[in-house]
Amino acid sequence: MNIKTYIHDIGVKALAASRKMAVLATRQKVAIVKAMADGLEARREEIIAANKADLEAAAAAGMSGPMLDRLTLTDARFRAMTEGLRTVAALPDPVGKVIKRTTRPNGMRIEKRRVPLGVVAIIFESRPNVTADAASLCIKTGNAVILRGGKEAVRSNKAIADALQAGGAEKGMPQDAVQFIEVTDHKAVNELVGLAGYVDVVIPRGGERLVRAVVEHARIPVLKHYKGVCHVYVDKKARQAQALKILDNAKCQRPSTCNAAETLLVDRAIAKTFLPKVGAWAAKKGVALRGDETVREYVPAALPATEEDWYAEYLSLTLAVRVVDGVGEAIDHINTFGSHHSDAIVTEDAAAAERFLDEVDSAAVYHNVSTRFTDGGEFGMGAEMGVSTDKFHARGPMGLEELTSYKWVVRGEGQLRG
Amino acid sequence: MNIKTYIHDIGVKALAASRKMAVLATRQKVAIVKAMADGLEARREEIIAANKADLEAAAAAGMSGPMLDRLTLTDARFRAMTEGLRTVAALPDPVGKVIKRTTRPNGMRIEKRRVPLGVVAIIFESRPNVTADAASLCIKTGNAVILRGGKEAVRSNKAIADALQAGGAEKGMPQDAVQFIEVTDHKAVNELVGLAGYVDVVIPRGGERLVRAVVEHARIPVLKHYKGVCHVYVDKKARQAQALKILDNAKCQRPSTCNAAETLLVDRAIAKTFLPKVGAWAAKKGVALRGDETVREYVPAALPATEEDWYAEYLSLTLAVRVVDGVGEAIDHINTFGSHHSDAIVTEDAAAAERFLDEVDSAAVYHNVSTRFTDGGEFGMGAEMGVSTDKFHARGPMGLEELTSYKWVVRGEGQLRG
Numbered sequence: 001m002n003i004k005t006y007i008h009d010i011g012v013k014a015l016a017a018s019r020k021m022a023v024l025a026t027r028q029k030v031a032i033v034k035a036m037a038d039g040l041e042a043r044r045e046e047i048i049a050a051n052k053a054d055l056e057a058a059a060a061a062g063m064s065g066p067m068l069d070r071l072t073l074t075d076a077r078f079r080a081m082t083e084g085l086r087t088v089a090a091l092p093d094p095v096g097k098v099i100k101r102t103t104r105p106n107g108m109r110i111e112k113r114r115v116p117l118g119v120v121a122i123i124f125e126s127r128p129n130v131t132a133d134a135a136s137l138c139i140k141t142g143n144a145v146i147l148r149g150g151k152e153a154v155r156s157n158k159a160i161a162d163a164l165q166a167g168g169a170e171k172g173m174p175q176d177a178v179q180f181i182e183v184t185d186h187k188a189v190n191e192l193v194g195l196a197g198y199v200d201v202v203i204p205r206g207g208e209r210l211v212r213a214v215v216e217h218a219r220i221p222v223l224k225h226y227k228g229v230c231h232v233y234v235d236k237k238a239r240q241a242q243a244l245k246i247l248d249n250a251k252c253q254r255p256s257t258c259n260a261a262e263t264l265l266v267d268r269a270i271a272k273t274f275l276p277k278v279g280a281w282a283a284k285k286g287v288a289l290r291g292d293e294t295v296r297e298y299v300p301a302a303l304p305a306t307e308e309d310w311y312a313e314y315l316s317l318t319l320a321v322r323v324v325d326g327v328g329e330a331i332d333h334i335n336t337f338g339s340h341h342s343d344a345i346v347t348e349d350a351a352a353a354e355r356f357l358d359e360v361d362s363a364a365v366y367h368n369v370s371t372r373f374t375d376g377g378e379f380g381m382g383a384e385m386g387v388s389t390d391k392f393h394a395r396g397p398m399g400l401e402e403l404t405s406y407k408w409v410v411r412g413e414g415q416l417r418g
Numbered sequence: 419m420n421i422k423t424y425i426h427d428i429g430v431k432a433l434a435a436s437r438k439m440a441v442l443a444t445r446q447k448v449a450i451v452k453a454m455a456d457g458l459e460a461r462r463e464e465i466i467a468a469n470k471a472d473l474e475a476a477a478a479a480g481m482s483g484p485m486l487d488r489l490t491l492t493d494a495r496f497r498a499m500t501e502g503l504r505t506v507a508a509l510p511d512p513v514g515k516v517i518k519r520t521t522r523p524n525g526m527r528i529e530k531r532r533v534p535l536g537v538v539a540i541i542f543e544s545r546p547n548v549t550a551d552a553a554s555l556c557i558k559t560g561n562a563v564i565l566r567g568g569k570e571a572v573r574s575n576k577a578i579a580d581a582l583q584a585g586g587a588e589k590g591m592p593q594d595a596v597q598f599i600e601v602t603d604h605k606a607v608n609e610l611v612g613l614a615g616y617v618d619v620v621i622p623r624g625g626e627r628l629v630r631a632v633v634e635h636a637r638i639p640v641l642k643h644y645k646g647v648c649h650v651y652v653d654k655k656a657r658q659a660q661a662l663k664i665l666d667n668a669k670c671q672r673p674s675t676c677n678a679a680e681t682l683l684v685d686r687a688i689a690k691t692f693l694p695k696v697g698a699w700a701a702k703k704g705v706a707l708r709g710d711e712t713v714r715e716y717v718p719a720a721l722p723a724t725e726e727d728w729y730a731e732y733l734s735l736t737l738a739v740r741v742v743d744g745v746g747e748a749i750d751h752i753n754t755f756g757s758h759h760s761d762a763i764v765t766e767d768a769a770a771a772e773r774f775l776d777e778v779d780s781a782a783v784y785h786n787v788s789t790r791f792t793d794g795g796e797f798g799m800g801a802e803m804g805v806s807t808d809k810f811h812a813r814g815p816m817g818l819e820e821l822t823s824y825k826w827v828v829r830g831e832g833q834l835r836g
Contacts, residue, residue: 110797221808253834369832391533391823392619407781412786417667
C-alpha cells in the first residue's frame with residue numbers, strides 16, 4: 001500500500017463528509033451520537049474480542065503492568081464509554097449559535113455565526129475509549145473526524161470505530177464522517193499532519209515525544225499541550241492548614257495527570273514554619289522531595305534539586321520544592337520554568353492573589369483552589385477533548401465550543417462599497 | 419552576524435517585554451499609542467529621508483511603476499499613518515474583558531478573561547505604513563510585536579519603527595515591545611517563524627509565495643490567507659440590474675484586493691438573458707472575460723476558460739465566468755475552486771440565499787451585497803491586521819479582539835477535587 005495515497009484519500013473523503021456534517025440539524029446529530037452508543041453495545045462481543053487480541057499481543061511483546069492496564073477494556077470502562085456518548089449527545093449544540101449581530105450604517109446586517117471546524121484529526125495513545133470520546137465530540141459539533149490510535153490498541157480501536165460508523169449510519173451519518181487509520185506505520189502520521197486543505201486541525205493526545213513529533217511535521221494547526229508542570233505557591237499570608245490540603249490534593253489525588261502539581265513554591269517569610277509541615281506530610285504520604293538549600297535545611301530528607309527539577313513533569317509522587325522571595329519571584333519562577341498549564345496561589349492577601357492571577361501566564365490560574373480542576377467536566381463543559389496550553393484558538397480545557405469556528409454572514413439589498 | 423543568535427535574542431527580549439505589556443492598564447496603552455503618533459511626527463524628516471533613500475535604491479534596481487508607488491510615503495500617506503495610530507488609540511480595549519463567568523456547584527468561581535496573545539510577529543511586503551498600523555494594533559492589545567518588512571523598504575520601516583519606539587518610550591512603553599528586524603537575509607524569516615516558546619503567532623501579509631514560505635517553515639501558529647478567489651453567483655431569481663451593480667463593484671472598484679471578485683457564476687436558467695448584459699458591461703468597463711462554452715455562445719468576445727481559470731486570483735480586470743445548474747452547483751464550484759474568502763449570491767429567493775449562506779464554506783458569505791466589504795473597517799472593527807481564511811482562532815477580518823487570547827481565572831476557599 002502507498003501510504004501517501006492512502007492518507008490523501010482519507011483526507012479527500014473526510015472533507016466531503018464534513019460538508020454534509022456541517023449542515024445537519026442538531027436533532028440529527030443527537031440521533032447519530034445516540035446511535036453510535038447503540039452501535040457499540042450491538043458489537044460488544046467483537047470489541048471485547050479485539051481488545052483481548054491486543055492485550056495478548058502486548059503481553060507477548062513484554063508490555064508492563066500499568067500500560068497493559070490502560071489498554072484493557074473492562075466492563076466498567078465499556079459502560080463508561082457508552083454512557084459518555086449519551087452524555088455528549090445531550091450536551092447543547094454550539095453550532096449555528098450567533099455570537100454577534102450588527103447592522104452597519106449602510107443597512108447591511110452582519111452575523112458572526114458558529115460553524116464546525118470541518119475535519120478534525122486526533123492522534124492518541126493507548127486507551128481505546130478515546131476513539132469513542134473523540135468521535136462523539138466531533139460528530140456532535142458537525143465535524144468529520146480522522147482517528148489515529150497507538151499500534152498496541154489498533155484492533156480495539158478499529159472494532160470501536162467500525163461500531164461507531166455502523167451505529168451512526170443507521171441515523172444517516174455520512175459514511176466517511178468517522179474514519180480510522182489502520183496503518184500502524186509512523187509515516188502515516190507525518191502524511192496526515194501535512195494534509196493542508198483537507199484537515200483543519202490536528203489534536204495530539206499523549207506523551208511529550210508524540211506531541212513534539214506532530215508539531216515538527218504539521219502543516220496544519222495543532223491543538224496541544226506538551227506537558228503539565230503545575231505549581232502551588234504558598235504565600236506568607238496563607239492559611240497553612242488549607243495550603244497543605246491544596247498541596248496534597250494537587251500532588252497526590254492523581255499524580256499521573258497533567259494538572260497535578262510538580263513544584264511547590266514557598267514564601268521565604270514562612271519557610272521556617274511551613275517547610276517542616278511539608279516534610280511531615282511528604283513522609284506520611286510517601287512523596288519524595290527535591291529541594292533547594294533552604295528547603296533541605298528544614299527538611300533533611302529532601303534530595304538536592306537541580307535546575308532540571310524546575311522543568312520536570314514527574315507524573316509520580318515526586319515534588320520539587322523551592323523557596324522564593326514573595327509573590328513576584330513566584331510569578332517569575334512559574335513563567336520561566338512552567339508549562340503554562342495550571343498554577344495556584346494560596347493566600348489570604350487579596351492583592352497578592354490578584355497579582356498572581358494577572359501575571360502568571362498560564363491557561364488556568366487558581367486562588368485557594370487545587371490545580372486538579374483544569375478539566376472540561378470540572379469547568380462545566382460536560383466533556384473534553386483535551387487541554388491546550390497554547391494561546392491560540394483554544395486555551396485550557398477544550399469542549400464542544402472549542403471544536404467550532406465561525407463564519408460572517410452578511411445580508412443586504414444591493415450594498416456596494418464606495 | 420550570526421542570524422540565529424540575533425533572532426533568538428529578539429525573541430527573548432520580546433517575551434520579556436510582552437510580560438510587562440500584558441499588565442498595562444488601558445489608559446497607559448492609549449497614552450503609548452498616541453505618543454507613537456507624536457513620535458512619527460517628531461521624526462518626520464528622518465522618515466521621509468529614509469524613504470527617499472529606499473526609493474532611489476529601488477529605482478536604481480529597476481523597480482517598476484506601481485511597486486515604486488506603493489513604496490512611496492506621500493504627505494497624504496504620512497498623515498493617514500498618524501491618524502491611523504490615533505484611531506487605534508481610541509478603539510475599545512478588549513483585554514481584561516470577562517467573556518464568561520460561572521460558579522460551580524462546589525462554590526468555585528470561574529472567569530474566562532481576555533488576555534493578550536503575547537508576542538506577535540508580522541512579516542510584510544512593500545508598504546511602509548504597515549509598520550505603524552501593525553505596531554499600534556499589537557500595542558493597543560498589550561502584545562509585544564516583532565516586525566519584518568520587505569528589503570526594498572528597510573530604511574523607511576526602520577525609521578518608522580525607531581520613531582514608534584522613541585514615542586512610545588516617552589509614555590513608558592517597554593524598550594523591546596516594538597522590535598524591527600534589520601537583517602534583510604531571508605534566513606531571518608525562517609529563524610523567526612521557528613521561535614516556538616517565544617513567539618505566539620506569526621502573521622504573513624503579502625503575496626501567496628511569501629505566505630507559503632512562512633507556513634512551510636513555521637513551528638508556531640500562522641494567521642493568514644493565501645489568496646482571495648471570490649465569487650459572485652447570480653441566481654435565476656436575481657434582480658439582474660442589481661446583480662450587475664454588485665458584480666461591477668466586486669470586480670472593478672479595486673481589482674487588486676483580496677476581496678475583489680475573480681469568478682462570476684451564472685444560473686443556467688438565466689444564461690440567455692443575463693450573459694449578454696455581462697458582455698456589454700465587460701466591453702464598457704474593459705474587463706477581459708474567460709468563459710466556458712455556454713458563456714462564449716452569448717459573449718463571443720470571451721476567451722475560452724480552462725480549469726486553471728477557476729483557481730485564478732487575477733487581481734486585475736480579468737473575470738472568469740461559468741454557467742452552473744442552480745445554487746447547488748454554484749456552492750460545489752465555490753467550495754471546490756475557491757479560497758474560502760468572500761462569496762456572494764444575488765437572488766430574491768430566500769431559500770436559495772439561506773442555502774448558499776449555510777453551505778458555502780468561506781470566511782464571509784453575502785446575500786445581495788458586494789464581496790468588497792470583507793474588511794475590518796467595513797465590519798465595524800475600527801482597524802484590521804489582515805484577513806484570515808483559516809477556521810482556526812480567527813476567521814475573516816482580524817481586528818483588536820483577534821489579537822487576544824483568554825485565560826481561566828478560578829477563585830475559591832480551599833476547594834479540592836474528589
